[in-house]
Amino acid sequence: xxxxxxxxxxxxxxxxxxxxxxxxxxxxxxxxxxxxxxxxxxxxxxxxxxxxxxxxxxxxxxxxxxxxxxxxxxxxxxxxxxxxxxxxxxxxxxxxxxxxxxxxxxxxxxxxxxxxxxxxxxxxxxxxxxxxxxxxxxxxxxxxxxxxxxxxxxxxxxxxxxxxxxxxxxxxxxxxxxxxxxxxxxxxxxxxxxxxxxxxxxxxxxxxxxxxxxxxxxxxxxxxxxxxxxxxxxxxxxxxxxxxxxxxxxxxxxxxxxxxxxxxxxxxxxxxxxxxxxxxxxxxxxxxxxxxx
Numbered sequence: 001x002x003x004x005x006x007x008x009x010x011x012x013x014x015x016x017x018x019x020x021x022x023x024x025x026x027x028x029x030x031x032x033x034x035x036x037x038x039x040x041x042x043x044x045x046x047x048x049x050x051x052x053x054x055x056x057x058x059x060x061x062x063x064x065x066x067x068x069x070x071x072x073x074x075x076x077x078x079x080x081x082x083x084x085x086x087x088x089x090x091x092x093x094x095x096x097x098x099x100x101x102x103x104x105x106x107x108x109x110x111x112x113x114x115x116x117x118x119x120x121x122x123x124x125x126x127x128x129x130x131x132x133x134x135x136x137x138x139x140x141x142x143x144x145x146x147x148x149x150x151x152x153x154x155x156x157x158x159x160x161x162x163x164x165x166x167x168x169x170x171x172x173x174x175x176x177x178x179x180x181x182x183x184x185x186x187x188x189x190x191x192x193x194x195x196x197x198x199x200x201x202x203x204x205x206x207x208x209x210x211x212x213x214x215x216x217x218x219x220x221x222x223x224x225x226x227x228x229x230x231x232x233x234x235x236x237x238x239x240x241x242x243x244x245x246x247x248x249x250x251x252x253x254x255x256x257x258x259x260x261x262x263x264x265x266x267x268x269x270x271x272x273x274x275x276x277x278x279x280x281x282x283x284x285x286x287x288x289x290x291x292x293x
Contacts, residue, residue: 025147028128029205034183037130041193042068043138043212046257047248052076054083054139054211057241058093060223063155063216065139066248072127072210075141075149079210080245082151088243096228100159100200102220103142104240105152116143116150123148124208132209133190136198136262137220139211149208157224158198158262165263168195192265214254 047053047066056063069076082088088105094114095103106116117123126147134140136158141149171191178184194201203209213220227236 027205028126031128032130032205034130034186035180037186037190039186039189039193041133041135042131043133043135043209044193044197044257044259046254047214047252049248049250051248052080053214053246053248054079055242055244055246056088056216057244058219058223059238059241061216061219063213063219064254065137065155065211065213067139067211068129068132068209071129071132072141072208074124075127075208075210078124078149078151079139079141079153083243083245087151088240090242091240093223093226093234093238093240095154095232096224096226096234097232098228099157099161099221099224101140101154101156102223102226103152103154105142106150116152120145123150126208127210128205128208133194134200134203134207134209135194135212137213137217138199138209139213140203141208141210146206154207155213155220155223156200156203157221159200159202160198163194163198163201165195168192171201195263196261196265197259198262217255 052067052069054065054067056065067076067079082105091104091107093102093104094106095101106114109115123143123145124141126141126149132138134156136156138156140154140156142152142154143150168191172188175184175187178187223238226234226238228234
């Protein structure tokens, strides 16, 4: 399985997030047991009674996110701690990947660096899980130290420029010869799902996924269009007014489920050898200065 994941990661190298982490680490996908992946995808279902949620009030409207304590308990606990301490109240969106994501949750230190911790003891080791993926609306942990999160967080929209049908078919070609039928079919389903509903596939196994937007995907999309400079730092002030922790109650409003697909599933039988030779173009280094220097 590790060889297959290595091939998948190689195919995804054209998709870049920021290049801003200070050290490298082994991608978390290499430890995934794909056979155990639930292709009903919990992120694509509405929350259930009693689920922990975060209500994110912004200048552009409200986002509601379900938090996955079961899969990422330490990262969720860290997020809740900062939210309940008021650390996420009245803070600006700092980084913007045009149409792809927005970054917030930190503050500027005395040197003017955008940080999310006062010391490394506050780092939280990433918690990767085969059942959580950086689909559109996913809440991700972030820090400048690969393999860890701090107070900062990202919500992803979609890598429309690179998450194309050709790119998905290229990913599929890496697993077509996989002997295990279950693993092959689950990976093909996963890749189709990214194409159908969007996301940032390049963050799979790189950042902890610990929440999913269930209301306010339109607000997420709008926040990823905030004007930014060439380094991805927002040039217009848009505020996160507050983050409130609560519980989902039956009857609470959600976006429409099942989600309306961005695209139909890619045709897994139409990919040809020539398709595999064409790879998605590289995204420019559009990250924010949302890191320590």
